[in-house]
């Protein structure tokens with residue numbers, strides 16, 4: 324099926340500026356108090372429950388959700404501003420970010436009323452962290468090959484199997500997991516999967532760490548051995564998880580976190596270059612990077628506006644993630660090259676070198692997590708009617 328790609332032109336409305344100033348003041352106070360280092364925050368402890376609770380007190384977690392579940396009923400554009408400001412200074416949002424971005428919205432849309440009452444206020448208070456349990460050892464890009472199984476029992480389901488690359492599972496209270504509840508049909512190979520909210524403290528769950536090449540422990544292997552989940556933790560229809568995936572992916576793939584992860588390298592370089600006086604070559608190089616960033620931002624704001632308008636801009640979100648992650652992945656190497664062109668050899672600044680080194684180690688993951696860019700390009704091509 325062919326879909327037109329449409330980026331609705333949109334600027335953030337002036338009312339969001341007041342919120343931006345409020346967020347900046349909050350973050351400046353946190354930085355002064357030593358909560359995190361904005362130059363390289365994610366290398367430190369990006370999971371900070373106390374910080375998340377302070378963010379929650381401002382009403383900035385679940386800010387688009389209904390008030391009855393602890394939300395603030397604000398717009399996607401307000402949420403955009405908060406996310407952007409947090410990312411620009413690498414604030415430690417890991418404890419609440421996934422729940423805010425996608426787990427909460429999925430529960431709001433597909434969860435039972437008892438599940439919403441039980442879980443959503445904990446998220447908006449900053450007390451509850453969520454992990455995403457989609458990938459398995461033999462099912463990554465092809466999610467519909469998932470083999471971890473849920474078997475119906477009295478009052479609920481029993482889970483068996485293994486999930487992998489599960490970010491924050493060792494710190495999270497819950498996971499939204501994708502489990503096989505029936506075999507695929509001949510007509511529909513996507514049939515037969517169901518999503519559940521799994522309490523990660525349940526008996527039968529083993530969480531094994533996987534260390535990244537940065538040396539950080541961000542993700543894990545999660546093994547399920549006859550784990551019980553009650554019926555009211557089921558999300559949406561049995562066997563019908565594929566129908567709920569598209570909206571979730573539009574949320575997951577288009578936000579400013581998809582191009583700002585290494586932004587700290589650019590600001591660190593500009594700060595360092597300013598001390599030496601900026602020559603034409605540096606100015607041209609920085610100008611080029613900022614112009615690219617500006618374009619990505621316009622596209623991402625446009626997707627936020629379309630989500631606010633109730634659309635499901637899946638193709639546009641895929642384009643933002645593809646272009647954005649390639650940009651943030653290349654940024655550390657580009658900044659290193661620019662730094663070498665200036666008076667620094669290679670950068671002549673140990674702090675800047677360390678920052679670039681860390682970002683270079685982080686960079687490969689950006690085009691894999693949340694769906695690889697090759698797979699996104701397949702989705703875009705299909706949307707354009709090219710395959």
Ligand SMILES: Cc1cc2nc3c(=O)[nH]c(=O)nc-3n(C[C@H](O)[C@H](O)[C@H](O)COP(=O)(O)OP(=O)(O)OC[C@H]3O[C@@H](n4cnc5c(N)ncnc54)[C@H](O)[C@@H]3O)c2cc1C
Nearest residue numbers: 455456457458463464488489490688691692693694695697
């Ligand atoms: C830092 C990080 C955090 C992550 N966190 C989570 C998480 O919290 N929860 C979770 O469930 N998963 C998580 N993942 C897993 C991630 O979603 C998968 O790694 C990703 O979807 C790719 O799956 P795979 O690793 O099995 O690779 P494969 O699917 O085996 O792909 C291998 C290669 O083949 C290419 N390829 C595969 N299929 C196609 C195709 N149809 N067309 C073209 N090329 C193709 C891919 O692009 C890739 O280059 C995380 C990954 C990373 C790196």
